Amino acid sequence: MGRFYITTPIYYVNDVPHVGHAYTTLNADALARWHRLVGDDTFFLTGTDEHGQKVADAAAKNGVAPREWTNQTSRRFRDAWDALDVSYDDFIRTTEPRHYESVQAFLGRIYENGYIYKDVYRGLYCVSCEDYYTLEASDDGACPVHGRPLTEMEEENWFFRLSAFEDRLREYYDEHPGFVTPETKRNEAYSFIKGGLRDISITRTSIDWGVPVPWDPEHVFYVWYDALINYLTALDYGRDDARVDAWWPASHHLIGKEIIRFHCVWWPAMCMAAGLEPPHHVQVHGWLLVGGQKLSKTMAAEGTVRLTDIAPVVLTDEFGVDPVRYYLLRETALGNDGEFSYEGIAHRYNTDLANNLGNLVSRVATVVATKCGGVGPAPDASSELAGEARQAVEAARAAWERFAPHAALEATWGLIGATNAYLERHAPWKMEPGAALDRVLGDALEVLRLVAVLIGPAMPGVATEIWSRLGLTGSPSDERADVALVWGRYPGGLAVVKGTPLFPRIEGAR
Ligand code: MSP
Numbered sequence: 001m002g003r004f005y006i007t008t009p010i011y012y013v014n015d016v017p018h019v020g021h022a023y024t025t026l027n028a029d030a031l032a033r034w035h036r037l038v039g040d041d042t043f044f045l046t047g048t049d050e051h052g053q054k055v056a057d058a059a060a061k062n063g064v065a066p067r068e069w070t071n072q073t074s075r076r077f078r079d080a081w082d083a084l085d086v087s088y089d090d091f092i093r094t095t096e097p098r099h100y101e102s103v104q105a106f107l108g109r110i111y112e113n114g115y116i117y118k119d120v121y122r123g124l125y126c127v128s129c130e131d132y133y134t135l136e137a138s139d140d141g142a143c144p145v146h147g148r149p150l151t152e153m154e155e156e157n158w159f160f161r162l163s164a165f166e167d168r169l170r171e172y173y174d175e176h177p178g179f180v181t182p183e184t185k186r187n188e189a190y191s192f193i194k195g196g197l198r199d200i201s202i203t204r205t206s207i208d209w210g211v212p213v214p215w216d217p218e219h220v221f222y223v224w225y226d227a228l229i230n231y232l233t234a235l236d237y238g239r240d241d242a243r244v245d246a247w248w249p250a251s252h253h254l255i256g257k258e259i260i261r262f263h264c265v266w267w268p269a270m271c272m273a274a275g276l277e278p279p280h281h282v283q284v285h286g287w288l289l290v291g292g293q294k295l296s297k298t299m300a301a302e303g304t305v306r307l308t309d310i311a312p313v314v315l316t317d318e319f320g321v322d323p324v325r326y327y328l329l330r331e332t333a334l335g336n337d338g339e340f341s342y343e344g345i346a347h348r349y350n351t352d353l354a355n356n357l358g359n360l361v362s363r364v365a366t367v368v369a370t371k372c373g374g375v376g377p378a379p380d381a382s383s384e385l386a387g388e389a390r391q392a393v394e395a396a397r398a399a400w401e402r403f404a405p406h407a408a409l410e411a412t413w414g415l416i417g418a419t420n421a422y423l424e425r426h427a428p429w430k431m432e433p434g435a436a437l438d439r440v441l442g443d444a445l446e447v448l449r450l451v452a453v454l455i456g457p458a459m460p461g462v463a464t465e466i467w468s469r470l471g472l473t474g475s476p477s478d479e480r481a482d483v484a485l486v487w488g489r490y491p492g493g494l495a496v497v498k499g500t501p502l503f504p505r506i507e508g509a510r
Contacts, residue, residue: 004035010049013073014058017080033457034400047092052223056209105238124150157201165269182335185284189264249277286337322459358503377438378492379446452476
C-alpha cells in the first residue's frame with residue numbers, strides 16, 4: 001500500500017461555489033475515497049485562494065477589509081463541500097499563518113538558490129485571470145478568456161527565472177510520460193515548454209493584499225505564486241521536513257484545463273528551483289458546459305458558455321446528494337468537456353438509479369420478504385453471476401486506478417444490469433421456496449453487497465443504506481477492497497430490510 005496525496009485547485013473566494021467547482025471537488029473526493037478503500041495512506045486537500053487583485057477589488061466593492069471579506073466567503077466553499085459529503089482531510093486557506101510561513105520559506109529557498117531577480121515589468125493584465133498577456137496573445141487588447149479590455153501595467157518586480165528550466169522540464173516530461181494526463185493535455189503543456197519559456201514576474205507593489213516578500217517587504221507575492229505553494233503548506237513545508245518527505249512527491253493534482261500552464265509548467269519548475277521533485281501527476285479535466293441557457297455571469301469561451309451560476313444546493317434539494325454526485329462523476333470522462341443539463345441529471349436518475357439500481361434493491365428485498373420470511377440466503381460459490389462480478393470488479397478497480405470514475409461506474413452498472421437480467425431469467429418471484437430460490441436470491445444479495453462497496457466512493461450515503469438493508473453491520477468501507485471485493489462474502493441468515501424506494505422516479509422532470 002502506498003501513499004496517495006490528492007488535491008483540488010484552491011477556489012477563488014469571490015465566486016459562489018457552483019457545479020463546475022463541485023465537479024472538480026467530487027472527482028477528487030471519489031478518488032480519495034477509493035484510495036482509502038484499497039488501503040493507501042490517503043490525504044485529500046482542498047481549500048480557498050484568498051489573495052490577489054480580484055479578491056481585494058471584491059472586498060472594496062462590498063465595503064469591507066479583504067480579510068473580513070475572505071472570512072465571510074471562504075466559509076461558503078466549506079459549507080458546499082460539507083453538503084456534498086466531501087471527505088477532505090484538510091481545508092487550506094491562503095490567509096492562514098501556516099501558509100505565509102510556507103510561502104516565505106519556499107520562495108526564500110528559490111531566492112537563495114539564485115532563481116529570483118529584480119527587473120521592470122511592462123505588460124497587459126487581466127484582473128479576472130490574475131495573469132499577464134502579450135499583445136499577440138490578446139484579442140486586440142482584450143482578454144481572450146473574459147473579453148474585457150486588458151490593463152497596461154508597469155512595475156518594478158521580482159522575477160522568477162523560469163527560462164532556466166526549459167531543458168529540465170523537457171527532460172522531466174520525456175522521462176515521466178504519465179506526468180500529465182490525459183495525453184492530449186500533456187501535449188498541450190509540453191508545447192508551451194517547447195514554445196520557449198520567458199521569466200515571470202512574481203511580485204507586486206501595486207497592491208498589498210498578498211504574502212509579503214521576506215527579503216523586500218514593500219512587495220507581496222503575485223497571487224498565483226503563493227497559491228500553488230498551498231500544496232506544500234498543507235504538508236507543513238518549512239516546519240516539518242519529515243512530513244514533507246513522507247508525502248512529497250506522491251501528489252496528484254486534479255485541475256481544470258484552463259490552469260494547465262500554472263500547474264504543468266510553472267509549478268514543476270518552482271519545485272525544481274527549490275530543490276524538490278516536481279509533483280508526481282497532474283490530472284487535467286475539461287469544463288462542464290451548458291447549452292446556452294440559464295446562465296448569468298457567463299463567459300463566452302471556445303464558442304460555448306461556461307457554467308458559473310448553478311449552486312449545487314439547487315440540485316441536491318431536487319435530486320438528493322448522491323444522485324448529483326453520481327451524475328457528475330458518471331457523465332463525463334475526466335479530460336473531456338461535458339454537457340451539463342437538468343434533463344441529463346433527470347435522465348440518469350430515472351434510468352441508472354431508479355430503474356436499475358433502485359429496482360434491483362427493491363425487487364430482491366421484496367422477494368426475500370415474501371418468500372424467505374425476510375431472511376437473506378447466502379450466495380452460491382459457483383454462481384453464473386460470480387464470473388460476471390469478478391470481471392466487473394476488475395474493470396472498476398482498474399478504472400479507479402487510472403482516474404476514470406466514469407468508467408468505474410459504468411463497469412459497476414454493467415453488473416447491476418446483468419443481475420437484473422439474471423433475475424428476469426430466473427423469475428424468483430414465481431419460484432417456490434427452497435434451495436433453487438435461495439441460490440438465486442443469495443447471488444443477487446451478494447451482487448448488492450459488492451455494488452455497495454464499488455459505489456461507495458461515488459455514493460457513500462446510498463452505499464451505506466444498501467449495506468444496512470442487506471442486514472450487514474458497519475459500512476461498506478470498513479474492510480479493505482482486496483477483502484471486501486471477493487465473491488461470496490455475504491454470509492446469509494441476515495434480516496433484509498425492504499424499506500422505501502431508494503430513488504423514487506421523477507415524473508415530468510422540468
Ligand atoms: N484559484 C485558482 C486555482 C489556484 S490552484 C493553486 C482558480 N480558481 S477558480 O475558482 O477560478 O477555479 C478552480 C477550478 O474550478 C478550476 O480549475 C476548475 O477545476 C473548476 N471549474 C470552474 N469552472 C468550471 C466548469 N465550468 N467546469 C469544470 N470545472 C470548472 O483557478
